[in-house]
Amino acid sequence: xxxEVSVELQNVDKIYDTAKVVxxxxxxxxxxxxxxxxxxxxxxxxxxxxxxxxxxxxxxxTILVNxxxxxxLDAVGLRRSIxxxxxxxxxxxxxxxxxxxTFVLQLxxxxxxxxxxxxxxxxxxxxxxxxxxxxxxxELSGGQQQRVGVARALAGDPQILLMDEPFGAVDPxxxxxxxxxxxxxxxxxxxxxxxxxxxxQEAFKIGNRVGIMREGKLVALGSxxxxxxxxxxxxxNFIGHGALFDALNSIPVKQVLSKxxxxxxxxxxxxxxxxxxxxxxxxxxxxxxxxxxYVPVENLDSTRTISSRNMVPLPRGCSPDLSIKRxxxxxxxxxxxxxxVASEDNVFQGxxxxxxxxxxxx
Amino acid sequence: MEDFVNAWAYFLxxxxxxxxxxxxxxxxxxxxxxxxxxxxxxxxxxxSRAKKMQEIVLGTVGxxxxxxxLALLGILITIMGIGxxxxxxxxxxYGLLPVVRNTCVGINQxxxxxxxAALGMGANNLQLLMRVEIPLTFPVIFAGxxxxxxxxxxxxxxxxxxxxxxxxxxxxQGIRTYNTGMLLAGIILVVIATVSLxxxxxYVDHRVKKRFSLVE
Numbered sequence: 001x002x003x004e005v006s007v008e009l010q011n012v013d014k015i016y017d018t019a020k021v022v023x024x025x026x027x028x029x030x031x032x033x034x035x036x037x038x039x040x041x042x043x044x045x046x047x048x049x050x051x052x053x054x055x056x057x058x059x060x061x062t063i064l065v066n067x068x069x070x071x072x073l074d075a076v077g078l079r080r081s082i083x084x085x086x087x088x089x090x091x092x093x094x095x096x097x098x099x100x101x102t103f104v105l106q107l108x109x110x111x112x113x114x115x116x117x118x119x120x121x122x123x124x125x126x127x128x129x130x131x132x133x134x135x136x137x138x139e140l141s142g143g144q145q146q147r148v149g150v151a152r153a154l155a156g157d158p159q160i161l162l163m164d165e166p167f168g169a170v171d172p173x174x175x176x177x178x179x180x181x182x183x184x185x186x187x188x189x190x191x192x193x194x195x196x197x198x199x200x201q202e203a204f205k206i207g208n209r210v211g212i213m214r215e216g217k218l219v220a221l222g223s224x225x226x227x228x229x230x231x232x233x234x235x236x237n238f239i240g241h242g243a244l245f246d247a248l249n250s251i252p253v254k255q256v257l258s259k260x261x262x263x264x265x266x267x268x269x270x271x272x273x274x275x276x277x278x279x280x281x282x283x284x285x286x287x288x289x290x291x292x293x294y295v296p297v298e299n300l301d302s303t304r305t306i307s308s309r310n311m312v313p314l315p316r317g318c319s320p321d322l323s324i325k326r327x328x329x330x331x332x333x334x335x336x337x338x339x340x341v342a343s344e345d346n347v348f349q350g351x352x353x354x355x356x357x358x359x360x361x362x
Numbered sequence: 363m364e365d366f367v368n369a370w371a372y373f374l375x376x377x378x379x380x381x382x383x384x385x386x387x388x389x390x391x392x393x394x395x396x397x398x399x400x401x402x403x404x405x406x407x408x409x410s411r412a413k414k415m416q417e418i419v420l421g422t423v424g425x426x427x428x429x430x431x432l433a434l435l436g437i438l439i440t441i442m443g444i445g446x447x448x449x450x451x452x453x454x455x456y457g458l459l460p461v462v463r464n465t466c467v468g469i470n471q472x473x474x475x476x477x478x479a480a481l482g483m484g485a486n487n488l489q490l491l492m493r494v495e496i497p498l499t500f501p502v503i504f505a506g507x508x509x510x511x512x513x514x515x516x517x518x519x520x521x522x523x524x525x526x527x528x529x530x531x532x533x534x535q536g537i538r539t540y541n542t543g544m545l546l547a548g549i550i551l552v553v554i555a556t557v558s559l560x561x562x563x564x565y566v567d568h569r570v571k572k573r574f575s576l577v578e
Contacts, residue, residue: 055482080484090479094497104483106493152483162482 004031005067006160006192007052012061014047014216021047022058023216031159034186034193036207038200040238044216045196049162052194053082065160080104083153083161083191087169090149091137097123097148098133104156122151127181143174150182154189163195167202179205200239204228205250212238224250245325248357253327253341254320257349258356263291270297270304283340283348284311291317291340291348317342320349327352368543369550376544380532384551387528390446390518394453395511402458402510403503406465407491420463427459431520439524449521449528456517457510464506468499501571508563515556529555 007029014022022044029035037045050056051063054075063070070078091100099106101122102115119133126147137145146166153161167175179202186193197203203210204224212220212227212235220227220235228247230236239246263283264270270282281294284306293311300310317340318327330339331354338353373380409416429437434455438448472495480494496503522530529552536545 050482053482055478076484076486078484079482084479084482086475086479086482090475090482092476092480092494092498103480103485103493107484107486107489 005029006031006033006065007194008062008064009048009051010062010064012048012051012063013059014044014051014056015059020216022051024061025216025218027211027218027221029192029194031192032190033208034195034206036195036197036203036210037213038197038203038210039213041198043213045213046164048213049164049194049196052160053079053084053162055079080108080156081158081160083156083158085149085153085161085163085166087146087165091145091152093137095136096133097128097135097137097140100137100148101133101152101155103152108156118155122154123148125154125185126151141174142170143178146170146174146178147181150185158191160192160194163193165197166195168197168199175202182206201246201249204247214238248325248328249323251324252321253318253324253352254349256324256352256356256359257320257341258353259350261351263348264295264306266307268306270300270306281312282306283314283351284308285348289347291342314340318352319344324352324357328354328357365542365546369546370543372541372543372547373551376547380547380551383527383529383532384555387515387518387530387552388555390450390453390521390526390528391511391515394450394457394514394518395507397450397454398457398461398510398514399507401454402461402506403465405458406462406503407469407496409462410466410469416466420466423459423462426455429455431456431517432523435520435524444525446521446526448524449518449526452520453514453517457514460506460509460513461503462506464502464509465499468502469495471502472498501567504567504570508560508567511563512556512560515559516552519552 005028007027009025009027012022012025013020025048037048039045047056051058052065052070054063054070057071065073065078065082092103095103098116098119101119102110105115105118120130123130123133128144128147128151132140132144132148137148140148146169149166153163167178170178183206195203195206197206204227207224209221209223210227211218214234220230220232222230224247227235227239228244230239261283262279262281263285265285265287280297282297283294284292286292291314292308293313295306295311299312300306315334315336316330318330320341320343322341327339331337331352337355338351340351341349343349405419409419431452434452435448438452442448442451476494476498477490480490485493518528519530519533521528522534529548532548533545533552536542536548
């Protein structure tokens with residue numbers, strides 16, 4: 001696969017008076033990747049982001065966007081060609097949602113008709129009802145406003161999106177939802193995204209690669225798993241002891257499914273003394289592959305016939321895309337060491353157990 | 363009570379003269395307000411951009427504002443002579459403070475994040491001003507204009523001292539000729555006109571804010 005570079009920083013410094021806020025950063029961001037910059041407050045991650053669209057001019061070094069030196073480009077034109085998302089307070093309060101979404105198109109003086117069509121298209125992309133176009137930002141919830149922020153950044157169809165702690169101001173549940181939406185949106189649009197956050201879980205979940213910054217320097221760079229396995233002391237301290245557990249937040253259960261589960265149809269008889277693989281339950285499926293419930297081996301009578309009469313209803317299951325962390329939480333709540341997994345059309349996929357989760361590293 | 367009866371009688375007798383004078387008064391105020399807007403708003407925007415000029419300009423209009431009107435009129439007579447021009451200039455000087463200050467303070471109060479969002483999306487300086495800063499500051503600027511206009515309306519009664527027209531003439535004549543009916547008719551008319559003007563501007567203000575969704 002050929003790597004196409006989207007953004008490149010070569011030895012970039014930003015100096016305010018005497019303080020070196022960004023210190024010799026070298027960074028290559030590939031086309032279509034989600035790159036997350038993370039670090040403690042004041043580490044220069046937001047400044048680095050703003051250097052890319054030249055909201056802040058750099059002191060020395062070279063910044064290339066699509067191979068062109070940003071200092072040689074018109075800064076206003078550059079910013080119009082790059083999507084920019086900040087926390088939801090960045091919506092313009094005196095403009096309707098439609099006017100907010102089409103703001104860049106207005107600046108570019110595109111025809112009114114095109115603006116309206118684009119607004120209709122984008123409001124759908126981010127999953128908001130069309131009626132919302134007529135509303136004002138303060139009439140929307142934080143999560144909805146944030147979706148508008150994303151729609152607005154996409155209006156000019158930029159190749160690059162800069163996102164500065166975009167989900168920092170919403171509640172944890174909404175944040176998780178927005179992250180999931182961003183990930184599925186990204187699958188469809190394949191933009192280059194540079195994402196700044198201070199939330200490690202968010203970084204591991206969203207990022208193809210993560211860069212950790214400290215005092216203006218880039219101290220670690222790699223995929224989430226590489227970062228977790230880093231031996232660097234600062235990195236280890238920064239990501240904390242729960243890092244692997246946090247990373248489980250971004251790995252779906254489908255990767256640790258135990259598929260070799262004893263299943264049976266109505267009326268089948270159990271020939272062996274026990275169900276296979278040491279399971280004490282047999283899962284009863286119908287012809288469509290939907291699991292109706294399970295039959296504990298001890299419930300079987302002398303004919304050893306598996307039937308819905310001696311079946312126990314299935315506990316609440318989860319989707320194959322649920323994170324391992326959530327699945328484990330679910331098991332803890334239920335006091336049961338396993339949880340059934342079913343696809344969207346209810347077809348039984350298998351079961352996740354503590355043991356299957358532990359097999360992740362191997 | 364008799365005074366009010368006299369005032370009513372005077373009004374019935376001389377309503378043409380009264381309304382004509384009120385119209386003169388109003389024209390003077392409108393001119394003054396227009397000039398105040400034309401100078402005050404751009405000046406306010408300018409000094410919101412140049413922080414060093416801000417103190418000097420706001421200080422100067424603040425000092426001008428505190429000069430007693432009679433003293434100011436006295437000064438203006440020596441420079442420009444008597445007549446409407448001097449009166450107009452005096453009214454403009456008083457009206458400048460609320461407009462300049464509100465414009466400048468309003469623009470300074472637009473949140474940094476909002477400006478940054480607009481700039482980050484590629485707004486240039488003019489677009490930032492016209493599409494973000496002024497619309498967001500509009501209610502504050504409008505409040506300044508409203509203050510200036512209402513204040514000017516009552517201050518304009520002093521114009522009579524330097525030979526300009528307006529409702530001051532009716533009031534002064536009433537005082538000089540011990541005609542309480544005339545005096546009261548003039549005063550009541552000024553008060554009613556001032557309050558009505560304030561209400562009218564208030565209504566326009568509300569409609570404009572509603573358009574920009576700045577009130578419920």
